[in-house]
Amino acid sequence: MNEPILRMTNISKNFAGVQALRRVQFDLFPGEVHAILGENGAGKSTLIKIITGVHQPNEGEIYLNGQQVHFDTPLQARQRGIAAIYQEPSLFPDLDIAENIFVGRQPTRGGQQVNWGEMYRQAETLLHSLGVDLNPKTKARNLSVAQQQMVEIARALSVNARILIMDEPTSSLTLAEVADLFRIVRRLRDNGVAIVFISHRLEDLFELADRVTVLRDGVYIDTRPMEGVTREMLIQMMVGRTLSDLFPKQTVKIGQPVLRVENLSLEGVFDDISFELREGEILGMAGLVGAGRTDVARTIFGITPATAGRIFIDGREVRLTSPRQAMALGLAYVPEDRQHHGLVPQMSIAHNITLPLLNQLARSGWIQTDREIKMAQEAATQMEVKAASIWQKARELSGGNQQKVVLAKWLTTRPRILILDEPTRGIDVGTKASVHSLMSQLAAQGIAILMISSELPEILGMSDRVLVMREGRMTAQFSREEATQEKIMQAATQSTIRAVKVNGQTVYLPHQ
Incomplete structure (x- = not known):
């Protein structure tokens, strides 16, 4: 240098x-x-x-x-x-690769017409220089x-x-x-x-x-x-401080099952998923990107209803066909993509937090502003959201503070079952520790947590039990003591298992 x-x-x-x-x-x-x-x-x-x-x-x-x-x-x-x-x-999703590379700068003939042949040749040369095997005529959306x-x-x-x-x-x-x-x-x-x-x-x-x-x-x-x-x-x-314990997992007494799924399937996406989730438990769901974990979460929350299988809440079978129905039963879902599915970026922190509770805040069709402000302020303070005020736009916040707003929004609904999909994706180490501490506190209050994460240290550090998925099927289940990075990665890349009843208990065996 x-x-x-x-x-x-x-x-x-x-x-x-x-x-x-x-x-x-x-x-x-x-x-x-x-x-x-x-x-x-x-x-x-x-x-x-x-x-x-x-x-x-x-x-x-x-x-x-x-x-x-x-x-x-x-x-x-x-x-x-x-x-x-x-x-x-x-x-631009409807332009092809070459058009995206040269958008606004397309090579021309005589400064007038686009020289399409030259543009695709240059695009191919650029991709080749990177060692990337892509057809420059492929649409970006694909x-x-x-x-x-x-x-x-x-x-x-x-x-x-x-x-x-x-x-x-x-x-x-x-x-x-x-x-x-x-x-x-x-x-x-x-x-x-x-x-x-x-x-x-x-x-x-x-x-x-x-x-x-x-x-x-x-x-x-x-x-x-x-x-x-x-x-x-x-x-x-x-x-500015040491984080000797990034995963502050509290010892919590695990209660009765509050959620049970049996042979849950969504045609063409995932198949034969069975597990149960108990009061005060953090159940980790591991697997590679594309394994189907988010799809299972969305089905449990009623976004994409199952095509087969059964869901039980507090031992009673339910058919979840909408998020509104899931919320009424005490479920909350913090999605992986906070920008598109977790927040309304152009709305304020206050309006994002109170969005799920508008019916409760309304009287004769009008929002009770004083109650809304009080609820939003309390939730933002509890989550330690760093902002100029609760009226700051969500899009102006850092990624970690946006995630805190999403969590605050769902916690105001007082859920009994909380689904967290990649809860610390794209946020810094300090904020991760805060989210992990909050998870432990919620579990100690008896909330049942299903945590989907692609970060193995997070799975191992925060989970009471670990489920592993691969290509739409469940491949393994480990207790906290049994789980290791090697075992999880092996299960995430190898064969699948199936759930069967033995003497009234659910056990997991390899698919034949």
Whole structure:
């Protein structure tokens, strides 16, 4: 490493009196992967938006290749070779791969007609340079999230980007897709591209990053080479304290079964799922992405009614055909995709929290505003939501605070059965610890929790029992004492099991 391609000094940024960044330092060298780490609200997104020209700093200087620059727009940053890939891909679904790569910049004949042949040839060359085997005429809507990210990388290379920013690129990928993404990132690094990598998954950093810069509450903490740092050191820098117990699992007396499913099936999606969930129990559901766990949760909550099988609540058989019916029976569901299914982003925190309870808050067709404000304020305070007020828009919150609002919304319904689908996806270590502590408290109050997670440490740390699914079938069930990462991964990738009755008890045997 010689001179940095990007250097930022004393960067400060205010939003309506709120200090988002305070005299932050950052530099980036060609051919390195430099990670930015911090809790939600630490200032990572603001720093990235300043680099890409979305925001302008109130103070500080930015140097690109040794020359001071000021970006008023994202276009100016892009013209200087800076590109960003965000957690949620931003492709046009009805355009094909080549059209997405060259949107607004299609090669033309004589400056008039689009040269389609040349565009597809260039797209194929770009994809080939990344080692990606995709037909450039494939519509974007037919691509997986991982494939969409590859197209976004190709688009960045098509404008000769020398700085590539990757914001939480692995959060929705399978293990195989993560490995493929890392292969491409290493290839780009070896070709001299400078990469800014943001991830809450510390294992990603140890696998890929050369250096790491830590922010906390908008303040620069330190920059370290990844060689020699430990997970504990990074957590200490991030949150300002040690997290000796990231999984504060309380010992809780497990009560009677409150939910039982027998041979539950949804044609073409999952088949023959059987388990029971007890008062005060946290039942973990593990498996690879695409195993069908979310589909089972949605069926139990009445979103996609089962095509076969039986559901029992408190020993009484019920047929759940709508979320309203499930809620009336004491169920609540915190979905995996908080942006699209958990929140109404353009609505305030208060209105999101009270959304499930409008009937209770209404009198003669009018919402009782005083009761709504009191309920929302109490729920937001209990969940320690960090915001200017309960009237702040949900879309303006960090990912961790958005997740707290979703949890607050469902806890106001006072559920007896709580389904948590990837409850800590995309949130920082400190907030994860808070969510885990809340889960333990809720279990201690007798709430039965079904927790779906793709993070094995979370499954092992918080579950009383663990179910494992693979390709729409249940493959294993472990007690807390029996469960290990090796056993869970083996069950997630190998044969299935079936539920049978023996002397009135449900036991699980391999499928013949």
